[in-house]
Amino acid sequence: MKEKRKKVTLIAVSNIYRDKPYYFSLPYDMINGKEALNLSGPDLQKAKKLFSTLMEGEQSVLTNKKVYWLDDEKDSFMVNKIFPILPEVAMGIDEIVKGKSLFYIQDVEKEAESDVSKEQLILKAKNLINDMPENGYSDLCLFIGLKDIRNYTTNAKLKELFKFTDKDPKLIMKYFSKQNNNNVEIVWFRKLEEDNIVSKRTGNFDQSLPESERHGPGYYYNERFLGATESESINFVKKDGDLMKILNNKLQE
Numbered sequence: 001m002k003e004k005r006k007k008v009t010l011i012a013v014s015n016i017y018r019d020k021p022y023y024f025s026l027p028y029d030m031i032n033g034k035e036a037l038n039l040s041g042p043d044l045q046k047a048k049k050l051f052s053t054l055m056e057g058e059q060s061v062l063t064n065k066k067v068y069w070l071d072d073e074k075d076s077f078m079v080n081k082i083f084p085i086l087p088e089v090a091m092g093i094d095e096i097v098k099g100k101s102l103f104y105i106q107d108v109e110k111e112a113e114s115d116v117s118k119e120q121l122i123l124k125a126k127n128l129i130n131d132m133p134e135n136g137y138s139d140l141c142l143f144i145g146l147k148d149i150r151n152y153t154t155n156a157k158l159k160e161l162f163k164f165t166d167k168d169p170k171l172i173m174k175y176f177s178k179q180n181n182n183n184v185e186i187v188w189f190r191k192l193e194e195d196n197i198v199s200k201r202t203g204n205f206d207q208s209l210p211e212s213e214r215h216g217p218g219y220y221y222n223e224r225f226l227g228a229t230e231s232e233s234i235n236f237v238k239k240d241g242d243l244m245k246i247l248n249n250k251l252q253e
Contacts, residue, residue: 005071008079009106010089012064013096021061022102024088026054043081050074051082062088062103079105118169125165125172129158137161142190143175143183144168150194185234197250198226198233221247 012018047054050073054060068075083089083105090096090104129140137157141149144164149157165172175183192198203217219226219233221243227233237244 005069006109007067007069009108010062010064010066010068010103011106012103013090014102017062017102018064021063022088023059023061024086025059026082026086046077047081050077064103121169121173122165125169125176126162128176129161129165129172134158139187140172140175142187142194144171147194182234185238186230189230189234189237191251192247195251197221197247 012022051060068079070076070079084091087100088102090101092110093104093106095101096104129137132140134154137154138149140161141152141157144161146160146164149160152160161172189198193200198219198221200219201217216225216228218228219230224243227236237247
């Protein structure tokens, strides 16, 4: 049986270029074959052979719905070597940058495989949630970043967890992974936030305020600065046994 030819299609993100061509030229550094752009040696020579005018600084054109055949040397080189360094082209629909990407590469077969894999991961993650004890829902909710969950019913928590799993099953799987030993620490710290023992503040440098009321952005226990980020704060507390004991006692109150 003859193997099916593989192809990708260039799709316009911007409405402007749905029906009209986009003219582009290569970055100057690419023309000079800078290694930082992954174009040197044989690749540089091949580029000069396949795209002689383009490599001399002249313009070329991108058009909506143009098909590139991956078994064609020129098409393959354009997709794998040139498109990745063109800011106008996103290498997949998930890599589109708003205000920057004018086109993206559509690989229908790859996207289909990705969709199937994601559906399988979602199913696996939901099965793990179903198998966990109900009293574990709160910790998982905190781990994925849900806030103000203390008044949620068990069913409400489960509903939120399933809804989140549809969007980001990888984070759910990360929670259940035995390789992520810091999960417990993250949940513990977020419990401190949930109970208003630790607070996250934006910076306030208003000179009209007393000096004691001015502070930098980050996490605080009362007026004690813990760290600018969550991970910094956790590491700070871990190194201070007395503070760790105080915070744990607060959680038990």
